[in-house]
Amino acid sequence: MNFDIFADLRWRGLIHQSTDDAFLPGWLMSGRRTLYAGFDPTADSLHVGHLVAMMVLRRFQKAGHRPIALVGGATGMIGDPSGKSEERNLLSREALLANVQSMQGQMRRFLDFDSSENAAIMVNNFDWMENYSYLDFLRDVGKCFPINVMLAKDSVKNRLERDSGISYTEFSYMLLQAYDFVYLNEHFGCELQTGGSDQWGNITAGIDLARRLRGVQLYGMTNPLLTKSDGTKMGKTESGAVWLSRERTSPFKFYQYWINVEDADVGKCLRYFTELSRDQIEALDAAVKTDPAKRESQRRLAEELTRLVHGDDGLRRAQQATEVLFGREISGLSDAELGEIFSDVPSKDLPRSRLEAGIGIIDALVEAGLASSKGEARRTVEQGGAYLNNQRVAGIDAKLTPAELASETVLVLRSGRKKYALLRFQA
RNA sequence: GGGGGGUUUCCCGAGCGGUCAAAGGGGUCAGACUGUAAAUCUGAUGGCUAUGCCUUCGCAGGUUCGAAUCCUGCACCCCCCA
Numbered sequence: 001m002n003f004d005i006f007a008d009l010r011w012r013g014l015i016h017q018s019t020d021d022a023f024l025p026g027w028l029m030s031g032r033r034t035l036y037a038g039f040d041p042t043a044d045s046l047h048v049g050h051l052v053a054m055m056v057l058r059r060f061q062k063a064g065h066r067p068i069a070l071v072g073g074a075t076g077m078i079g080d081p082s083g084k085s086e087e088r089n090l091l092s093r094e095a096l097l098a099n100v101q102s103m104q105g106q107m108r109r110f111l112d113f114d115s116s117e118n119a120a121i122m123v124n125n126f127d128w129m130e131n132y133s134y135l136d137f138l139r140d141v142g143k144c145f146p147i148n149v150m151l152a153k154d155s156v157k158n159r160l161e162r163d164s165g166i167s168y169t170e171f172s173y174m175l176l177q178a179y180d181f182v183y184l185n186e187h188f189g190c191e192l193q194t195g196g197s198d199q200w201g202n203i204t205a206g207i208d209l210a211r212r213l214r215g216v217q218l219y220g221m222t223n224p225l226l227t228k229s230d231g232t233k234m235g236k237t238e239s240g241a242v243w244l245s246r247e248r249t250s251p252f253k254f255y256q257y258w259i260n261v262e263d264a265d266v267g268k269c270l271r272y273f274t275e276l277s278r279d280q281i282e283a284l285d286a287a288v289k290t291d292p293a294k295r296e297s298q299r300r301l302a303e304e305l306t307r308l309v310h311g312d313d314g315l316r317r318a319q320q321a322t323e324v325l326f327g328r329e330i331s332g333l334s335d336a337e338l339g340e341i342f343s344d345v346p347s348k349d350l351p352r353s354r355l356e357a358g359i360g361i362i363d364a365l366v367e368a369g370l371a372s373s374k375g376e377a378r379r380t381v382e383q384g385g386a387y388l389n390n391q392r393v394a395g396i397d398a399k400l401t402p403a404e405l406a407s408e409t410v411l412v413l414r415s416g417r418k419k420y421a422l423l424r425f426q427a
Numbered sequence: 428g429g430g431g432g433g434u435u436u437c438c439c440g441a442g443c444g445g446u447c448a449a450a451g452g453g454g455u456c457a458g459a460c461u462g463u464a465a466a467u468c469u470g471a472u473g474g475c476u477a478u479g480c481c482u483u484c485g486c487a488g489g490u491u492c493g494a495a496u497c498c499u500g501c502a503c504c505c506c507c508c509a
Contacts, residue, residue, distance in 0.1 A: 262465090292462065
């Protein structure tokens, strides 16, 4: 417990606000503490936005503390108004249950639930809220919440200023989260709650409730929200969020996302998301300055994170796919290998007889969906933007025949820098 | 209620009887350069069975050998005066 976790987090830029900057460092070094962070099951997978909170829990565990990962089966039924501009749709019970389960599965990658010393704990607040009667809850918990205090919280205030307003349901959200903290304190001795900076209001609500209800002092700490140097949200691509589940975001895409992080953001990402030491990170920062083209930082970041989220195997495949995609000619591979590398890529099945008869490159591009008209396909080829198995197509008269197959049945077409499509020729 | 202006290809915006698939800019796409980056430069940007054909300039009619361009009606938008 002689590791100063608070100082480490501060150096990493992970502390946005805490209830007591002066007290917490010593408190954390003087004994094993139990802390928690909550995750609402709004989807069947965690995404990059959850990564900061997840890594914070992981760091605490590695520093010897005991983390509790709370999945909000109950709070997820209500909807957290924090940081949201509009009322959300309620999810069905079945959807929530499924989401809780798959999110819990992903958390096992970040936390150690089997350690003898300080095993992490997984809880679902549905378990203690399900049978808590409305009347009892209002009498026990509601009584401790002055409306004027609730109205002053940013999450509520922002919504009241909008036309859409806020429903009583979402307005009540903070009571549930506040009670979670009290419950975890009573049952697991949890004394610290962490979360994104938008959670501050909910965290302090829990601290207040604990004081009023039980006369105990709890603590809170928030992490900055993850933004890029241009002010936009990190973890978003044109096609949506970057997810941790391989079904939603393949290991290859996940790896690529980090490889493509801007120079201006990569240092922050290394601090937030990796467990590299301060020396290592500062050496990488220096490398970004002296030799940006090498992108050592991005490579290291992508490697560390892909390994953590998708394992050694996922990392290997992502790297292999990267090599193939950004390498030279694609040939002599098997259908299975290609299918794996190009798992995200759209494909189209065509009868093999057509290939045997020879398909014009123009038709092939249109069939594969890489061009919306023949005119566009022709233009692409004439400008040198069309590739067959990663080799530039020479002219619009090019014909595809079985000799061009990259594997048993597949041809790899590409338009421009990175738009790929597969054509499959089954018998 | 009266007067005036507008509606153009993804967007903005020129065109005001033939040489208009329609200037220019933006966006987008591709190429060069590069770090799978940014910036920059270059090219492309309605469709097709393609030295030609078809569809497109608010909608519907009309004049003309020929209309995005002229006329009539309709719809919508904007401005000014009441």
